Amino acid sequence: MLLAIDCGNTNTVFSIWDGETFLCTLRTSTEHQRTADQYFVWFSTLLNHFGIKTDIRSVIISSTVPRVVFNLRVFSDRYFNCRPLVVGKPDCRLPVDVRVDEGTQVGPDRLVNTVAGYDLYGGDLIVVDFGTATTFDVVASDGAYIGGVIAPGVNLSLQALHEAAAALPHVDITMPARVIGTNTVDCMQSGVFWGYVGLIDGICDRIKAERGRAMKVVATGGLAPLFQQGHAIFDVFRDDLTMHGLTVIDAYNKEG
């Protein structure tokens, strides 16, 4: 069995892959201070709770937060007796090319999304991932990652409004019925929701124009379905896209 760990700037997700399906998916907040032992207490408690028996033989990690990797390595080594494969490190090979400026560090989550998108849907893709940041990853016809776009995340945008303006409260994102808000909360939700719809549509159209071809738009991340309401902004939504990519990369590295 494989333990796949996707560590984002806000949340870290653990999924157990038995070679055919994900047995379970567990989520915790990302904190670099958390030790290997703390991870294990949390992990084993939840597995017991769900009555899941595991036999984890390998671990793969994608982390957008470099500092958490140390403790996750110790966790893997101490409790599963294995050296984890870490996406972005030289010993982790990728089944796709990465064509960016020399010396550029691409977020490992974006590489994983590229691999997953290409495996599931083929090339000429735009992968949109709603995380702390919203990323657009452009996948060429041969599956290569050729760059993309990084925009502020949905919650980050709402949080920034609240933090910068004394009279603006903390609000959660929802789809407002109308564009014209008649109270502060509606106005803020409208700005972020409809602003984001425009951002997604506009960026995808411009990427397609720049590439001069039709491209499929694949979305992932908990907030993606929210934007699919109203009008079809994406061609496909796949919640476990990043996890799928981790299983593909693990298999590719085991092929030798």
Ligand SMILES: Nc1ncnc2c1ncn2[C@@H]1O[C@H](COP(=O)(O)OP(=O)(O)O)[C@@H](O)[C@H]1O
């Ligand atoms: N289903 C959801 N509904 C509402 N908010 C969500 C949902 N999923 C994630 N979020 C929020 O979206 C933001 C990004 O979350 P996440 O996708 O875990 O980011 P990251 O991968 O960068 O850690 C967080 O503020 C999180 O609370």
Ligand SMILES: CC(C)(COP(=O)(O)O)[C@@H](O)C(=O)NCCC(=O)O
């Ligand atoms: C853009 C990101 C912050 C997104 O991270 P996330 O929202 O998933 O936490 C991450 O992919 C990252 O740190 N990238 C490095 C720069 C780059 O990808 O070009």
Ligand SMILES: [K+]
């Ligand atoms: K992510």
